[in-house]
Structure formats: structure tokens, C-alpha cells
Amino acid sequence: MRTRKYQDDEFDELLQKRLRSKQERSRNPRIKGGAAKWATSHRTPKSMPAIEIENLTKDYDVGFWRKRKVRALDGLSLTVEPGQIFGFLGANGAGKTTTLKVLMRLIFPTGGVARILGRDIGDVSMHARIGYLPENPYFYDYLTAREFLNYCGELFGLDRVTRERRTEELLTRVNLETKGWDRQLRKFSKGMLQRVGLAQALVNDPEIVFLDEPMSGLDPVGRREVRDLIASLRTQGKTVFMCSHILSDIEVLCDSVAILKHGRLAQAGSLEELRAGEAGIVEVIATGADAETLRQQLGSSAIVTTTASGLRIEVADEREVDAVINALRQAHGKLVSVQPVRQSLEELFLE
Ligand SMILES: Nc1ncnc2c1ncn2[C@@H]1O[C@H](COP(=O)(O)OP(=O)(O)OP(=O)(O)O)[C@@H](O)[C@H]1O
Numbered sequence: 001m002r003t004r005k006y007q008d009d010e011f012d013e014l015l016q017k018r019l020r021s022k023q024e025r026s027r028n029p030r031i032k033g034g035a036a037k038w039a040t041s042h043r044t045p046k047s048m049p050a051i052e053i054e055n056l057t058k059d060y061d062v063g064f065w066r067k068r069k070v071r072a073l074d075g076l077s078l079t080v081e082p083g084q085i086f087g088f089l090g091a092n093g094a095g096k097t098t099t100l101k102v103l104m105r106l107i108f109p110t111g112g113v114a115r116i117l118g119r120d121i122g123d124v125s126m127h128a129r130i131g132y133l134p135e136n137p138y139f140y141d142y143l144t145a146r147e148f149l150n151y152c153g154e155l156f157g158l159d160r161v162t163r164e165r166r167t168e169e170l171l172t173r174v175n176l177e178t179k180g181w182d183r184q185l186r187k188f189s190k191g192m193l194q195r196v197g198l199a200q201a202l203v204n205d206p207e208i209v210f211l212d213e214p215m216s217g218l219d220p221v222g223r224r225e226v227r228d229l230i231a232s233l234r235t236q237g238k239t240v241f242m243c244s245h246i247l248s249d250i251e252v253l254c255d256s257v258a259i260l261k262h263g264r265l266a267q268a269g270s271l272e273e274l275r276a277g278e279a280g281i282v283e284v285i286a287t288g289a290d291a292e293t294l295r296q297q298l299g300s301s302a303i304v305t306t307t308a309s310g311l312r313i314e315v316a317d318e319r320e321v322d323a324v325i326n327a328l329r330q331a332h333g334k335l336v337s338v339q340p341v342r343q344s345l346e347e348l349f350l351e
């Protein structure tokens with residue numbers, strides 16, 4: 001119950017921040033007209049990084065009698081380019097959520113700086129241009145999904161008609177069944193809440209969306225739908241910063257990834273760059289040839305194994321594939337497939 005309260009408070013703080021941002025907008029005529037207008041009229045120049053983090057450190061105070069510090073982030077620096085889907089990976093307790101909370105200004109860093117859309121993270125008006133899905137999106141559970149999204153839209157200064165339209169658009173976009181739209185959130189399943197959470201992260205048509213474990217609690221169909229939704233955000237030119245444990249989702253979606261270990265950056269770059277150091281192992285699948293004949297022809301450069309459906313020939317260098325194909329031809333074998341054995345993200349993650 002205590003954890004739940006803590007999360008509610010945190011979410012409340014986020015909404016309060018939006019309220020402050022709304023008040024600031026009403027004071028500043030330049031950005032009058034709501035977040036959507038603001039978002040479209042202030043697109044990030046392509047050259048400016050969407051997110052810059054420099055030497056970010058966060059220590060939590062723990063213990064009651066004997067106070068001590070737990071270092072959750074330790075000199076984290078990274079840059080995210082606009083228009084990218086950026087995957088932020090790390091084992092449990094690596095510091096992913098802490099990073100997002102610092103960026104959302106829900107907690108204060110012990111050291112370091114961060115900028116989003118070229119603005120310091122303390123800049124309130126910048127927060128009107130970004131969206132955030134918290135790790136545990138527990139909301140005001142006596143509101144219905146429709147009421148909750150309307151409320152979020154109101155905090156961003158959207159007028160009633162725009163708000164109502166946007167609410168329906170978003171609930172449709174996250175594939176929440178229409179019969180659930182007017183049901184109280186406390187009657188929602190984890191997956192349904194996750195969808196509402198995603199919808200609220202998009203209420204203000206944000207330029208950057210921060211998603212903490214967006215696939216959490218979703219069934220396989222839900223995961224695919226959310227995957228498509230994230231991909232569609234990229235098509236719209238948005239930047240997405242997502243934390244995830246589900247490496248296959250990261251592998252399919254992300255342009256760049258960073259791997260966090262014990263609060264430090266262990267690896268960063270595009271998936272191709274991260275995989276560049278791997279040996280060029282290639283796997284050839286064939287049928288109709290005798291394994292022993294191939295072994296004799298290819299010598300020690302290839303590992304030939306017999307499988308249920310034929311033969312698997314593995315060579316350590318892609319330049320040796322031609323020799324394998326020649327040997328197969330001579331042995332009257334049939335080539336089924338040739339594919340590089342790529343290092344999976346999982347291997348990189350565990351290294
Ligand atoms: N409020 C807090 N008070 C004290 N320590 C905390 C607090 N929140 C997080 N930590 C500690 O900070 C470290 C990083 O936690 P964080 O929640 O950022 O990890 P994470 O990468 O998001 O993990 P997960 O994948 O489990 O969500 C952990 O050691 C955690 O115990």
C-alpha cells in the first residue's frame with residue numbers, strides 16, 4: 001500500500017508540474033493557445049540533440065538510524081539525436097527509472113546537468129513539449145479513462161473540443177476497447193492501465209516521448225500493437241526514449257541503444273556499431289550432401305554438423321562461404337540458406 005501511495009504522489013507531482021506549466025503558458029502570450037500549438041511551432045532543429053545528459057549522478061539516502069547513500073547513477077553522459085527511437089537498457093536496479101525521474105524533474109540529481117530540446121531540465125515550458133509514461137502508471141483511479149485523459153488535456157491548456165477529440169483519438173490509437181472508455185480506472189487490468197498511460201503520454205502531441213517499460217503488463221497482441229504505435233511515433237518525426245527489458249522489442253524498434261550497468265554507461269551506439277566488433281560467423285544450411293565428404297574438403301576452417309533437416313556448416317569468416325558453396329556443389333548437395341550469425345543484443349547486454 002505504501003508503494004502505491006508513493007507512486008500516486010509521484011504522479012500527482014507530475015500533474016502539478018503540468019499545471020505550473022499551464023500557468024506559465026497563460027502568463028506568456030508567445031505560447032498561448034495550448035501545448036499542441038506550442039509543440040508544432042517550436043520543432044527541434046535537426047542539428048540540436050533532443051536529449052543531452054552530462055555526468056549525471058544520483059545518490060539516494062537510505063537507512064533510518066544509520067543513514068547511508070546508495071549511488072543509483074554514476075557519471076552518466078549520453079546524447080540522443082532527434083527523430084530517433086532510443087533504447088535504454090539495463091538489468092533490474094541499473095538506474096533506468098532514476099534517469100527518467102531526474103529528466104522529468106521528479107527527483108533532483110546529486111550532480112551533473114541534462115538538457116531536453118536544448119533547454120535545462122528545470123525549464124517548465126520545455127516540459128509542455130514532452131510526454132512521459134511512468135514505470136507504474138497508477139492514476140486517479142476513481143476517474144474514467146475518458147475523464148482522466150480530458151483532465152490531462154486540460155492541464156496542457158487544450159480547449160474542450162480539442163481535448164475531447166484528442167481523448168477519443170488517443171484511446172482509439174492505443175486500442176483500448178470502446179466499452180472501457182467510460183469505466184473507472186480502478187476496474188482496469190494492468191494492460192488496460194498501461195494503454196491509458198501511453199495515451200496520457202501523448203496528450204500534448206509531444207516532441208519527445210519518454211517511456212519507462214512501455215510493454216510491461218501487455219499480452220502478446222498488446223505488445224505488437226504498442227510496438228506499432230512506437231514505430232508510428234517515429235514516422236511522425238517524434239523522438240522516443242524508451243527503457244525496456246524486452247530485448248527483441250528494442251532490437252526491432254530502436255535506432256540507437258545505451259546499456260546501463262550499475263548506474264554507469266556500459267555501451268552506447270547504433271545496433272550496427274555495437275555489433276561491429278563481432279566475428280563474421282556465417283551459417284550455411286544445406287541438404288543432400290554427405291557430411292564426412294564436406295568435412296574432408298573443407299578441413300578445419302568449417303564445422304559441419306548433421307541436423308534433423310540436413311547439414312549445418314559454420315565458418316568463422318564470411319570470405320569462406322564461397323569455398324563452402326563450391327564444396328557443396330561438388331558433393332551434389334543443395335544449398336538451403338546462408339546467414340550471418342549475428343551477435344544478439346542479449347549477448348551484448350550480458351557481456
Ligand atoms: N527511492 C529510492 N530510495 C532509495 N534507493 C532507490 C530509490 N529508487 C531507486 N533506488 C535504488 O537505485 C537503484 C536504481 O534503481 P532504478 O529504479 O533506477 O533501476 P531500474 O534500472 O529502473 O530497475 P528496473 O529494471 O527494476 O525498473 C537501485 O539500486 C534501487 O534500489
Ligand SMILES: [Mg+2]
Pocket residue numbers: 096097098135212
Ligand atoms: Mg525501472
